[in-house]
Amino acid sequence: MRNPHLHRRRKASGAAISCALLLLSTQFRVDATIDVPAQLHQLQLQNSASRGNGDTAAPQVVLTNVPDSLFQRLSEKSVRWDALSGYLQRALLWDAGLVMTSEGRLVQVYVPCDEDMSVILTTFEAFRGKDCPLGTCESTMLYFAESTCSRSTVWKAAQCGIHASEKNATDIVDAQSSSLWSEDGSLSSVPDVRLYKHKLNDSAGSDGIEEVVGSDSTGNYTIEADVLFTINQIELFPATIESCPSDPFFVAPCIQFYDLHESPENPWCLPKRGGFVDLWLDSEISGELMASDNSTTPASSLSNDVSTGISGESVILVVLFILLAAAVGALFVVHVNRMKRDARIVESSPTIFESATTMRSKRRTNGTRNMLYSYRNSLSESRRRRSIELTTFCADAKIASRRIAYDSLTFDRLIARGANGEVWRGTCGSQVVAIKQLLPEKRHDESHVMLFSNEVRLASSLEHPNIVRFVGLSWNRVCDLCIVSEFMEQGDLSVLLNSKRGDELTWGKEKLGIATDIAEALAYLHGRQPIIIHRDLKSLNVLLDNRLRAKLSDFGLSRERSSDDTMTNGVGTLLWTAPEILRGEAYSEKADVYSYAIVLSELDTCLPPFTLNTEVSERRLTTMQLMHLATSGEVSPQLRDDCPISLQQLTAACASFEPNQRPNALEIVFTLRNIARTMKFDAAKSA
Numbered sequence: 001m002r003n004p005h006l007h008r009r010r011k012a013s014g015a016a017i018s019c020a021l022l023l024l025s026t027q028f029r030v031d032a033t034i035d036v037p038a039q040l041h042q043l044q045l046q047n048s049a050s051r052g053n054g055d056t057a058a059p060q061v062v063l064t065n066v067p068d069s070l071f072q073r074l075s076e077k078s079v080r081w082d083a084l085s086g087y088l089q090r091a092l093l094w095d096a097g098l099v100m101t102s103e104g105r106l107v108q109v110y111v112p113c114d115e116d117m118s119v120i121l122t123t124f125e126a127f128r129g130k131d132c133p134l135g136t137c138e139s140t141m142l143y144f145a146e147s148t149c150s151r152s153t154v155w156k157a158a159q160c161g162i163h164a165s166e167k168n169a170t171d172i173v174d175a176q177s178s179s180l181w182s183e184d185g186s187l188s189s190v191p192d193v194r195l196y197k198h199k200l201n202d203s204a205g206s207d208g209i210e211e212v213v214g215s216d217s218t219g220n221y222t223i224e225a226d227v228l229f230t231i232n233q234i235e236l237f238p239a240t241i242e243s244c245p246s247d248p249f250f251v252a253p254c255i256q257f258y259d260l261h262e263s264p265e266n267p268w269c270l271p272k273r274g275g276f277v278d279l280w281l282d283s284e285i286s287g288e289l290m291a292s293d294n295s296t297t298p299a300s301s302l303s304n305d306v307s308t309g310i311s312g313e314s315v316i317l318v319v320l321f322i323l324l325a326a327a328v329g330a331l332f333v334v335h336v337n338r339m340k341r342d343a344r345i346v347e348s349s350p351t352i353f354e355s356a357t358t359m360r361s362k363r364r365t366n367g368t369r370n371m372l373y374s375y376r377n378s379l380s381e382s383r384r385r386r387s388i389e390l391t392t393f394c395a396d397a398k399i400a401s402r403r404i405a406y407d408s409l410t411f412d413r414l415i416a417r418g419a420n421g422e423v424w425r426g427t428c429g430s431q432v433v434a435i436k437q438l439l440p441e442k443r444h445d446e447s448h449v450m451l452f453s454n455e456v457r458l459a460s461s462l463e464h465p466n467i468v469r470f471v472g473l474s475w476n477r478v479c480d481l482c483i484v485s486e487f488m489e490q491g492d493l494s495v496l497l498n499s500k501r502g503d504e505l506t507w508g509k510e511k512l513g514i515a516t517d518i519a520e521a522l523a524y525l526h527g528r529q530p531i532i533i534h535r536d537l538k539s540l541n542v543l544l545d546n547r548l549r550a551k552l553s554d555f556g557l558s559r560e561r562s563s564d565d566t567m568t569n570g571v572g573t574l575l576w577t578a579p580e581i582l583r584g585e586a587y588s589e590k591a592d593v594y595s596y597a598i599v600l601s602e603l604d605t606c607l608p609p610f611t612l613n614t615e616v617s618e619r620r621l622t623t624m625q626l627m628h629l630a631t632s633g634e635v636s637p638q639l640r641d642d643c644p645i646s647l648q649q650l651t652a653a654c655a656s657f658e659p660n661q662r663p664n665a666l667e668i669v670f671t672l673r674n675i676a677r678t679m680k681f682d683a684a685k686s687a
Helices: 036-049 068-077 086-095 151-157 164-168 206-213 275-291 304-308 312-348 375-386 388-395 397-401 446-461 493-497 500-504 507-526 589-605 614-619 623-631 645-654 665-686
Strands: 098-100 106-108 134-137 142-145 161-163 194-199 227-232 251-257 360-364 368-370 409-417 421-428 431-438 470-474 482-486 542-544 550-552
Touching: 036 086, 036 275, 036 623, 068 086, 068 275, 086 098, 086 275, 098 194, 106 161, 151 227, 151 251, 161 164, 164 194, 164 227, 164 251, 275 623, 388 397, 388 446, 397 446, 409 431, 431 446, 446 470, 446 482, 493 500, 493 542, 493 589, 507 542, 507 550, 507 589, 507 665, 589 645, 589 665, 614 623, 645 665
Parallel strands: 161 251, 360 409
Antiparallel strands: 098 106, 134 142, 194 227, 227 251, 409 421, 421 431, 431 482, 470 482, 542 550
16 A cells, blocks of 8 residues: 655645745745645735735636535634635635535545645655656746656555545546646735546556556555646646746646545545634624624525536535424424423522522622522532532532632622723631632533633642742632632733833843742743643733732633643634644644743843734734744744844743753753843852
8 A cells, every 4th residue: 555655845834824924936946835726815814905906806716516614713713705705715725625626616636644735735855856857947947847756656645635536527537748747936815726647558658657656455455547636736737847927836736535434554545634724704794793694594604606507416405404403493492491490490499509608799789799599500400410620529528628608708899800800809707819700691601611621620630839829719609710820019011011100121130030930930830740831821821919919810722731731722822823733734842932932022122023024014914924934933022122142042941942942940940040130140240
């Protein structure tokens, strides 16, 4: 069986955003570094800048079939297909490995397992020195496989597969005379990516392929060598230098294979989703969701244009979805009736999880809050009793030992509000405390309550001078769960840096102490077994007391390190997020170190991240554009000219593009202590 990992291109992992804005001049040979979704986003930005009058306008894609993978992705976001821009539509199709035939039918592309679609763009090194003469278009320095190129070489270099059932499809054009491979270049116009096939015969070199892959079965995995497929960026390109195009483009060869389940050793999988496309999708639909009709269902994601020429497969899909929706509706009615019954039971029979305190809280908002059970609270209680996780949480002896009577808390003033939670200044007995709860609208969602209980459990296990001190937890009902922690009088670091007092801070006095406190907290988290990654380190989550001692807070996104822990939910804050995380790679403690570098830049400049970078200030880049530059290593946090050289070097090291080149938290602490000693020595010497 052939190994699809042979002659693999340099890995462009995740969404490969690192390649997105390397807009290389056509005066230089392009080296297979294109990232299609990121380049499509760049075209969209160019089109927006020209107000739609440029050459990069992207018409919307009309679908004749909707594969399950695409339908599921649209359903996850509850977004209509025709509500997306033509650029994002093409990026979604590419990211999912869906390529169109000449008649607009989508065909699934498979790649080596644990790879994304960028792997299919094979480099010129896979053909150099092989039995495959390469032509060169001098005007664009485009390399391509000439007509005499050995099919065996192309087969071995291919990094994608198409199911063998497609080889006889009439809507896949036979491209016998065109090139089997060409190296990619930057997208100067909206690509028309299509799937083609190349039927092989003896003169075309099928015998050579037989020698490589064999004609017999390997176990239950059978390969035939009579067809090669290609994925073309533009229309067919004759394999001659006389027909050179004006711009470089890619042609990616793909082999054919049989059913995936026929061999446990089968190396082909669906492409891995890229983090960049998910970010782009979230960004684009954020406005669409607010304006869309609430009654819109995922089944309406097909455009109106599709309805006139919709295929039988899509009709069946829509009918099945309608039937499924009706069944879900019926189940929902039954579920609500059961909840009402359970609510009556809960209201008359208190559970072991209910507090023995009085039914009146001392919380003050506009008056005394009535603590009588409502139907929604009973519904939440009923769901909670069904949850093994929440039941275990409530019964945990360690949790119970830190529990504070809910009736002993007062909620005096709302001081912060986020996407999921709110923080109050309050009192617990005679002590001033901070009290964090879920937002009222989130408290009756069992999934949110369960996630918040995980945050409570983690916070209760942390004990360090530079971690906000956990006082206890409290609940009257599980939906009222709250974290009680020490109150930090000076608020968060961003408030200090944005105030007049921020301009008075110096590295010789306050700033170095704050930086060291944060590093000490990271060293504590990263030194735990298993390692705890904060995942949302930024100035907003660094709190200060009256002595400007810094402490880390907000562990809602924190979790123990996992081998498959990626940015699937868009966690963290964009400009503080490490490049590898935005590319969809796994989290490690080095992602926190990158975020720490951004916090150091905030400390030094008293400005938002990257504000002093000339490319940012002169071009007035958006956050998404700035993200492209940061994740490709083209921009790093800029400090003030008067910042000590040692701190500039430390910041640069922490912001290294490669995670393994960043220091660990303990090394940062030692470096800062040495810097502090040097500063004290220099100050004493000058005095």
